[in-house]
Amino acid sequence: AQHMLTRLEFALLGRPEIVLAPLLPSNWGLLFSVRAGRERSPMERWFTYGGRFREAWHYRVATHALVHLARLAGAPMPSPEYLPPDDFAPVAEYLARRRAAGQPCVVHGLVSPVVRIAMAARQAGLDISGTFFRAGGEALTDAKRELVESTGSEITPSYVVSELGAVGVGCRRMRRGNSVHHFADSTAVIRRRVRAPLTDTDVDAILFTTLLPFSPRVLINADMGDCGVVEPVNCDCTFAQAGFTTCV
Numbered sequence: 001a002q003h004m005l006t007r008l009e010f011a012l013l014g015r016p017e018i019v020l021a022p023l024l025p026s027n028w029g030l031l032f033s034v035r036a037g038r039e040r041s042p043m044e045r046w047f048t049y050g051g052r053f054r055e056a057w058h059y060r061v062a063t064h065a066l067v068h069l070a071r072l073a074g075a076p077m078p079s080p081e082y083l084p085p086d087d088f089a090p091v092a093e094y095l096a097r098r099r100a101a102g103q104p105c106v107v108h109g110l111v112s113p114v115v116r117i118a119m120a121a122r123q124a125g126l127d128i129s130g131t132f133f134r135a136g137g138e139a140l141t142d143a144k145r146e147l148v149e150s151t152g153s154e155i156t157p158s159y160v161v162s163e164l165g166a167v168g169v170g171c172r173r174m175r176r177g178n179s180v181h182h183f184a185d186s187t188a189v190i191r192r193r194v195r196a197p198l199t200d201t202d203v204d205a206i207l208f209t210t211l212l213p214f215s216p217r218v219l220i221n222a223d224m225g226d227c228g229v230v231e232p233v234n235c236d237c238t239f240a241q242a243g244f245t246t247c248v
Helices: 002-009 028-038 053-072 089-100 111-124 142-149
Strands: 017-020 043-048 080-082 106-110 132-136 154-161 165-169 187-195 202-210 222-227
Touching (some): 017 028, 017 089, 028 043, 043 089, 053 080, 089 111, 111 132, 142 154, 165 187
Parallel strands (some): 017 043, 017 106, 132 154
Antiparallel strands (some): 187 202, 202 222
8 A cells, every 4th residue: 555655746647667686595686576566566577686696696595486486376576686886777778668668667676776777877878767666674864866867767665674575655845854744543753862873963863663564573662773854744645645744
């Protein structure tokens, strides 16, 4: 339901989707592909980086076995496509082809690799305008956002913690900083003033409590190592209309 709200907020329904994610032991590529299939918006391509054959052949074999098993179970899932070492140009070229065909893509990935796609497009003079990036795994800084937006693309931060699931997603109005609408149906959040490790600075640690019976963990006021501001947000976006009126 949270992912469908994101699609509605950014008008992404019906657009081709790809995922940029590593192989096992990361489950991102598998997770997004299965979820997209359940939402009747199958993942079109899965580009993966890292995991050279010599060091990660067992992860490659296990990943392909799980993809095959998922297909046997009826889940439409693409096979991972391996990018050349330190080269994100093939993804940028694919996005440019889809853009030229009038079908700009939605890309799910981590912040830094997503920025590398935008850099590759700029360096090669490729038009990927209209592409929508949903990026998580690390803070989306203003500098990284500006680089992606310089290609004519959109980007929004997605705050996900492995032990919690999705914490929140930014809306159209959140054009600066690393802010998201908190998904209050799945976690509760409070702040606690603490001293940042190895510094003389006090920060507001964000503590989470899981609410769903099928949460990956049962946590009560757990410190995930993140700090920030938790405050009400005055917004008329899809998330706010659904009742998610707190910003992290």
